[in-house]
Amino acid sequence: MISNDTALMAHLLRRAGFGANRDELESYLEIGYDGAVEALLNPSDPGNMPDDLIRRYHVDQSELRDLPGSSAYWMYRMISTSCPMEEKIALFWHGLFATGYSKLNQARSQLNQVEMFRRSGLGSFEDLLVELSKDPAMIVWLDNNENHGASINENYGRELLELFSMGIGNYSEDDIKGCARAFTGWTLGNAEYMSVRAAKDSIWPYGRIAWHFDYREEDHDDGEKTFLGETGRFNGEDIIAIIVKQEATARFVATRLFQFFAADEITEAGEKTIEAMMATYFSSGYQIRDMLRTLFHSDYFKSEEARFARVKGPVEMVVGAIRMAGNYQDPYLGIEGVANTMFYMGQGLLRPPTVEGWHEGAEWIDSGALVERVNFVAKELSNVSSPGVRSIIERLEAGADQGVLQPSELADGCLDLLGPIQVSEETRSVLVEYASRHGDLDLNGHQPGDQAEQRVGDILRLVAATREYQLA
Amino acid sequence: MTTTKREKSLIVIQLSGGNDYLNTVIPYSEGKYYDYRSTVNIPQNKVIPIDDHYGFNPSMGPVKSLWDEGKVAIINGIGYQNPNRSHFRSMDIWHTAEPDSIGKEGWLGRAIRDIDPQGENVLTGINFGRGLPRALACPGVSVASVGDLDTYGLFPDVQDEELRMFTLEAFSKMYGGAAGRDPVMELLGQTGQDALQGADILRTAPAMYSSSVEYAPDSLAQNVKSISQVFHANVGARVLYTQHGPFDTHAGELISHAKLWDEVAGSVGCLMDDLKEHGTENDASILIFSEFGRRIQDNGSGSDHGSGGVAFMIGGAVNGGTYGEYPSLAEAEQIEGDLRSNNDFRSVYTGILEDWLGLDAAPIVNGQFEKFDLFKS
Numbered sequence: 001m002i003s004n005d006t007a008l009m010a011h012l013l014r015r016a017g018f019g020a021n022r023d024e025l026e027s028y029l030e031i032g033y034d035g036a037v038e039a040l041l042n043p044s045d046p047g048n049m050p051d052d053l054i055r056r057y058h059v060d061q062s063e064l065r066d067l068p069g070s071s072a073y074w075m076y077r078m079i080s081t082s083c084p085m086e087e088k089i090a091l092f093w094h095g096l097f098a099t100g101y102s103k104l105n106q107a108r109s110q111l112n113q114v115e116m117f118r119r120s121g122l123g124s125f126e127d128l129l130v131e132l133s134k135d136p137a138m139i140v141w142l143d144n145n146e147n148h149g150a151s152i153n154e155n156y157g158r159e160l161l162e163l164f165s166m167g168i169g170n171y172s173e174d175d176i177k178g179c180a181r182a183f184t185g186w187t188l189g190n191a192e193y194m195s196v197r198a199a200k201d202s203i204w205p206y207g208r209i210a211w212h213f214d215y216r217e218e219d220h221d222d223g224e225k226t227f228l229g230e231t232g233r234f235n236g237e238d239i240i241a242i243i244v245k246q247e248a249t250a251r252f253v254a255t256r257l258f259q260f261f262a263a264d265e266i267t268e269a270g271e272k273t274i275e276a277m278m279a280t281y282f283s284s285g286y287q288i289r290d291m292l293r294t295l296f297h298s299d300y301f302k303s304e305e306a307r308f309a310r311v312k313g314p315v316e317m318v319v320g321a322i323r324m325a326g327n328y329q330d331p332y333l334g335i336e337g338v339a340n341t342m343f344y345m346g347q348g349l350l351r352p353p354t355v356e357g358w359h360e361g362a363e364w365i366d367s368g369a370l371v372e373r374v375n376f377v378a379k380e381l382s383n384v385s386s387p388g389v390r391s392i393i394e395r396l397e398a399g400a401d402q403g404v405l406q407p408s409e410l411a412d413g414c415l416d417l418l419g420p421i422q423v424s425e426e427t428r429s430v431l432v433e434y435a436s437r438h439g440d441l442d443l444n445g446h447q448p449g450d451q452a453e454q455r456v457g458d459i460l461r462l463v464a465a466t467r468e469y470q471l472a
Numbered sequence: 473m474t475t476t477k478r479e480k481s482l483i484v485i486q487l488s489g490g491n492d493y494l495n496t497v498i499p500y501s502e503g504k505y506y507d508y509r510s511t512v513n514i515p516q517n518k519v520i521p522i523d524d525h526y527g528f529n530p531s532m533g534p535v536k537s538l539w540d541e542g543k544v545a546i547i548n549g550i551g552y553q554n555p556n557r558s559h560f561r562s563m564d565i566w567h568t569a570e571p572d573s574i575g576k577e578g579w580l581g582r583a584i585r586d587i588d589p590q591g592e593n594v595l596t597g598i599n600f601g602r603g604l605p606r607a608l609a610c611p612g613v614s615v616a617s618v619g620d621l622d623t624y625g626l627f628p629d630v631q632d633e634e635l636r637m638f639t640l641e642a643f644s645k646m647y648g649g650a651a652g653r654d655p656v657m658e659l660l661g662q663t664g665q666d667a668l669q670g671a672d673i674l675r676t677a678p679a680m681y682s683s684s685v686e687y688a689p690d691s692l693a694q695n696v697k698s699i700s701q702v703f704h705a706n707v708g709a710r711v712l713y714t715q716h717g718p719f720d721t722h723a724g725e726l727i728s729h730a731k732l733w734d735e736v737a738g739s740v741g742c743l744m745d746d747l748k749e750h751g752t753e754n755d756a757s758i759l760i761f762s763e764f765g766r767r768i769q770d771n772g773s774g775s776d777h778g779s780g781g782v783a784f785m786i787g788g789a790v791n792g793g794t795y796g797e798y799p800s801l802a803e804a805e806q807i808e809g810d811l812r813s814n815n816d817f818r819s820v821y822t823g824i825l826e827d828w829l830g831l832d833a834a835p836i837v838n839g840q841f842e843k844f845d846l847f848k849s
Contacts, residue, residue: 067560100574102560264656311656344603344617351560354574359611362656367594367667368604368617370660371626374643379629424657426649434642458635461627465643467660 005029007420009036011307012296014472015261016040017084019320021388022395022417037296041122041289043083049076049331057331063108068336070107071349074114075339078319079328089288090117091315092260094349097132097164098357099141101350109137109211110350125253125286126244129165133236136188136211142355145191147184149221154180159355161243170248171228178227182239185220188213244286250278257291262301263309264361273300308422308471311364314345316472317373321380321464324418326388345372365470374465381418382461384453392417393456396443403444407435414459423468431466435459478706480789480828483699483743483758484580484713485692485736486605489559489720492775493765493782493811495729496532497546497798501525504801512725512770526798531733534741535786542792543744545785545846547820549799551813555764555779559720562763567606569818569837579821580711581610582836583829593708594670600695600714608713614663616670621678621698625671644668677705685746688738692716696739700746703756710829719762725774736760740786753788757828757847760784761817767809768801780811783820785846789828795844819843 009028013020017040020028028036054076055062060069078087094114101107113135120128132138133156139145142156157180161171188194189212225234228242243249254277255266263270276298277291284290295301312320318341322328328335342348346369347358358364383389396413397403405413411431415421423431435441438455446452463469495512499505500519519527520536528536538544552571556562568575584597597608597615608615618624626643630636647664678701687697695714702709716736721729740758747753765781780799799811806812823843825833834840 100560102558102564102574105558105560340603346604353606353609354576356576362659363611365659365663367614367663367670368599370663371617371667371671372602374626375628378627424649427646430642430645430649434638437638458639461630462639462642462646465626465639466646467657467664470660471656 005033007307007422008033008302010419012036012040013084014316014320015088015301015310016292016296017088018078018316018323019419019472021324021326021391023391034297037293040083040085041293041296043086043118043122046077046081046083046086049080049329054331057333058335064111065106065108067101067107067350068339070111071343071351072335072339074111074349075319075342076328076331076335078315079322085122086118089121090114092257093117093121093128095260095352095357095360096256097138098352098355099137100352100354104137104140106137106140106211107350109140113137122289122292123287125249125281125288126240128288129160129240129243130237132164133160133183133186133240134213136213139186139188139191139213140195140211144183145187145195147180147186149181149184149219152177152180152184152221156180157183163355165243165252166246166248167252170246175227178225178234179239181221181223181225182227182234183236185216185218186213186236187216187219190214247278250281253288254278254281254291257288258295259310259360261292261295262306264311265309267305269300269303269305273298308468310472311361312470312472313358313360313364314342314347314369314373315349317345317470318342318376320472321377324388325380325383325386326391327380327386329387341372341376345369345376370470373470377464377469378461381464382457384449384457389457389460390448392460393443393446393453396456397446400443403442405441405443407440408432410435410441410456410459411463414456414463418460418463418469421463421466421468423466427466427468431459431462434462478752478755479708479710480830481703481710481712481756482580482824482829483703483756484607484711485696485740485758485760486607486713486715487719487732487736487760487762488563488715488717489762490562490764490766490777491719491762491781492721492725492729493778493780494768494775495725496529496733497522497548497782498527498529499525499798499801500527502801508768508801509770509775511772512775514726526794529730529733531730532737534737534744535784537741538744538786539792543786543788543790544792545790545844546794547783547785547815547844548794548796549780549811549814550761550783550796550817550820551764551780552816552818553813555807555810555813557764557777557779559763559777564606566761566763566817567609569821575838577610578605578607579836580607580713581613581615583825583831584608584615584711585610585613586831586836587710587829594666595673595702595707595709597711598674598702598709598713600698600712605713605715608711614666616667616674618674618698618702621674621701624674626667640668673705673707674702677701677707680705683746683749685742685749687742688735690735690739692735693739693742696743700743704750704752721766722771722774722776725770744786744788747788755789757785757787757790757824759820759824760786765811768806768811769809778810779807780813783817785820785824789848791846791848795846816841820846823847 061073064070081087116131120131143153144156147153158176162168254274258274277294280290280294498514498519500516518530521527565571567578569579588596594614599617602619604617627636627639647661681701681704687693699712761783762781765778766775767778796815818837819841821837822833822841823846825831827847
């Protein structure tokens with residue numbers, strides 16, 4: 001009943017996006033899988049909710065200095081974009097190069113960083129690391145403004161190697177020092193003053209700050225450095241050029257991409273895919289887009305093994321449900337509360353817990369978070385006045401024989417239109433039994449919000465509460 | 473749990489936003505206080521004195537009564553070296569007991585893990601309010617987060633009770649089914665069962681509780697009432713957490729700070745009455761803290777972020793009194809216009825963990841800290 005093409009396309013869109021409703025799926029199916037991969041990897045006009053419209057409703061989303069409004073602003077982007085991969089890759093780098101509001105008190109600088117991820121996140125990893133090293137939010141987050149020619153601060157140098165590129169065990173403490181020395185003088189304009197203001201929480205009442213990168217030649221250690229076996233008077237760009245040609249870097253980047261876009265656990269077939277992505281990394285000149293193309297075209301990615309092999313992160317969970325329900329397409333005054341829901345589930349945008357980012361996969365699941373996840377999605381998808389849910393009801397009616405659905409047709413139809421989602425036989429039998437409560441469903445002459453429609457909402461609620469729905 | 477002797481529980485009330493120490497425990501005999509606080513001060517004749525030098529904010533009447541009964545410990549000048557004036561960062565520091573680097577685990581999350589290493593009781597730690605404060609977060613530790621005790625659990629928005637029960641039953645079947653060999657599906661199944669079990673137990677708590685104490689309608693009082701209900705339901709809850717605010721009184725402080733302390737003191741007073749009524753006064757202790765104090769000099773309407781604050785430990789088993797020195801207001805003693813803390817917050821944590829919860833504190837608070845004798849032995 002559900003075609004393989006549809007199931008595969010839905011799989012691609014859960015990974016390269018936030019899932020898709022049936023209208024979106026059908027439009028991607030028209031251009032075929034290869035066309036869809038290219039469309040997703042080459043974002044064009046995202047058709048975002050316009051800033052002037054947002055500002056009319058949200059004063060705090062003009063300045064974007066505070067956390068609640070700024071995370072909601074990014075959420076609006078995720079909800080309204082027609083180029084979901086652009087937001088997904090930004091979310092990926094935000095988790096990997098995790099920069100947190102707690103130390104910056106300057107959400108605008110973080111949103112600028114996110115914009116940089118959108119702009120450069122699918123391009124060359126070398127360029128991305130250079131941009132990251134010049135990013136003011138990152139500079140303050142990891143103290144590179146305290147990294148001086150006369151006395152180095154190793155924080156950024158260390159994390160660049162450990163958390164952002166090669167991973168521990170692939171370099172020595174001396175390499176860290178060499179790396180840190182090369183990044184001396186990479187700071188932000190008026191750094192001393194800005195760091196005092198950040199520490200004193202300048203949001204209020206001290207006035208505005210705008211951060212920009214500043215290279216101070218006089219504070220840069222221009223001496224000879226040895227880094228990963230090479231010697232020279234390296235500056236930051238030279239260090240990055242050495243980092244990106246390491247096999248360890250290729251493995252690190254490929255693995256992280258794999259775990260975010262393919263599967264939490266790496267099986268033997270997964271390992272082969274990672275190796276293919278590493279080969280692409282080198283042959284393409286470190287292009288992230290090409291690595292992802294290799295992944296999305298791999299037999300592994302298209303196989304059953306890769307389906308539903310990831311636990312949805314809270315952001316994917318919330319944004320996916322909202323997009324499916326078709327809600328919040330216009331500004332909504334309670335949007336910060338909706339954005340906060342993701343935080344309650346363990347993933348607040350712009351506030352990763354540490355520089356390590358979030359612990360993903362199975363670690364998203366604990367009883368408090370599961371209750372939040374199920375309750376949010378169940379409420380979102382059971383509301384029959386939501387445009388996306390109305391469209392599901394219309395499609396169920398259109399597919400029904402004489403407008404009447406048997407319980408198994410109702411359950412299967414909901415599983416199909418919310419995914420298609422594959423569930424175990426046991427889950428399906430519970431859903432069918434639940435759907436049988438009031439016998440066959442007659443959708444003839446249904447009216448908005450009537451009992452017949454609400455029965456669909458009830459099934460959607462339960463589908464949203466399944467174990468399987470927790471997975472992407 | 474079949475213990476006859478009740479285990480000790482910790483109740484935490486977090487004052488979010490930076491509670492103004494100077495207007496909470498007021499150095500009313502000091503001219504400097506009135507010099508620096510020319511507008512945002514509590515006049516001498518309004519202060520509730522506790523001795524010749526210091527007194528409580530006029531909204532703290534119920535705390536004063538408890539003080540008179542010897543049940544209130546005031547911990548002066550509490551904080552940490554190199555104060556951070558960011559709400560988020562400073563609260564993280566308090567939550568993770570890690571002032572220097574960015575900590576990963578909450579101190580109470582670790583404590584819960586030590587109390588119940590196998591995770592046998594899904595209700596050892598409970599937060600009242602939505603989302604988990606970092607203090608309670610620790611990988612592998614299950615902590616319930618209760619927004620509203622009356623509707624806590626799954627599908628709270630389903631109004632039709634029959635439909636809700638029917639849906640919960642289906643949920644239970646779906647999460648109870650065999651997971652095959654997939655460890656993630658198994659984890660989801662177990663977690664779903666835990667959530668249902670926790671909700672089932674918690675839902676019975678209000679019915680098991682009766683009290684003549686009437687809590688106020690504000691959100692803190694209602695959360696504290698829920699704490700009392702769950703605590704008295706004997707479900708093995710050892711750490712019960714809630715927060716109140718916003719204490720970020722940059723403007724209009726005198727009005728908002730008074731209202732907040734009315735609510736905090738009122739809630740604590742009710743809770744202590746409630747414990748007394750149930751004969752459990754010596755089984756729970758209340759910690760009240762905030763992420764920082766506020767600037768010594770007022771800003772004409774409120775006060776800005778500062779350092780050095782005050783914490784309270786309240787309970788029948790608490791050794792009442794003042795602990796530590798009140799930081800000096802002398803200019804030479806200030807740090808950048810703020811009070812200099814002289815008591816590390818981790819020394820208070822150490823006292824709570826060792827002398828109240830009976831745990832080994834050093835691994836939880838990341839080091840050895842001298843502790844105060846806060847509890848009656």
